[in-house]
Amino acid sequence: xxxxxxxxxxxxxxxxxxxxxxxxxxxxxxxxxxxxxxxxxxxxxxxxxxxxxxxxxxxxxxxxxxxxxxxxxxxxxxxxxxxxxxxxxxxxxxxxxxxxxxxxxxxxxxxxxxxxxxxxxxxxxxxxxxxxxxxxxxxxxxxxxxxxxxxxxxxxxxxxxxxxxxxxxxxxxxxxxxxxxxxxxxxxxxxxxxxxxxxxxxxxxxxxxxxxxxxxx
Numbered sequence: 001x002x003x004x005x006x007x008x009x010x011x012x013x014x015x016x017x018x019x020x021x022x023x024x025x026x027x028x029x030x031x032x033x034x035x036x037x038x039x040x041x042x043x044x045x046x047x048x049x050x051x052x053x054x055x056x057x058x059x060x061x062x063x064x065x066x067x068x069x070x071x072x073x074x075x076x077x078x079x080x081x082x083x084x085x086x087x088x089x090x091x092x093x094x095x096x097x098x099x100x101x102x103x104x105x106x107x108x109x110x111x112x113x114x115x116x117x118x119x120x121x122x123x124x125x126x127x128x129x130x131x132x133x134x135x136x137x138x139x140x141x142x143x144x145x146x147x148x149x150x151x152x153x154x155x156x157x158x159x160x161x162x163x164x165x166x167x168x169x170x171x172x173x174x175x176x177x178x179x180x181x182x183x184x185x186x187x188x189x190x191x192x193x194x195x196x197x198x199x200x201x202x203x204x205x206x207x208x209x210x211x212x213x214x215x216x217x
Contacts, residue, residue: 095142102145109145112212116140124149125210126158132210134158136202147206154202159192 008017009027021027103113115122125135138154183197 095144098145099143102143109143109147112140112143112147112149115212115214116143121215123213123215124151124204125213126204126208127210136204137215138202144206147209149204149206149209149212151202151204152200154199155196156199156202157186157194157196159189159194162188162191162193 004015007013007015008020009024010016011021011027011030099113099116102109103117104110114120119139121137121139123135123137126133134157136151136154136156138151140149141152142150183195185193186196187194
C-alpha cells in the first residue's frame, strides 16, 4: 500500500496522480530550480522550456503619490470586512509649471514667455470674422500652449460700424445719448468709428490672435 502511494506521488512515475499530489505533504519536487509557471503555453514558448520573465520597470522616486483609502465591504455579499486599497494619484502640472517649461524652449511661445517674465508691454492684434478687429496693449501675466492670454492694464482699440437708430423726425446723430458708454469714440472713418477703452484685466482667446508684438513706446 505504501509502495503504490509513493508511486502516485512520484512525478517521474507512470502512475503519478496530480490530484493526490496537490493535497499531500510528502511530494518531492525533482528539481529545486524549476520556475513556477501558470500554464503549459508558457512552458512551450522555448524548446528548452525556459521562460525569461522580464523584471518590472523601476519607477522614479516621487513619480506618483500613493494614498491609502479604506473601502467598506460590509454591504457586499454579506461581508463585514474593511479593505485597505492603495490608489495611485499622479501629480498634475499647473499653468505656472508649464509656463516655466515653455520659457526654456526655442519655439514661438518662448517670445511670449519672455514678454511675460520681463514684464514688457505688448500689442496683441485681434481678428474678427473677415478682418482685423483691433488691438490690445498691455502686460501678459499668464498664457498656455493654445495662445490663450491673460493681460493686465489693457488699452483696447477696435473699429465698429456706425449704428444709429432712425427717428420719425430729425436726425439721430443730432441727439445726445444720455447713457454713458464704457468706451470713447476717438475718430470716425467712412461709416465706421474707432473706439477705445481701458480694461484692468483682459482674457484673449488664442484663436482670435493674429500677431503679438512688443510696444516700441
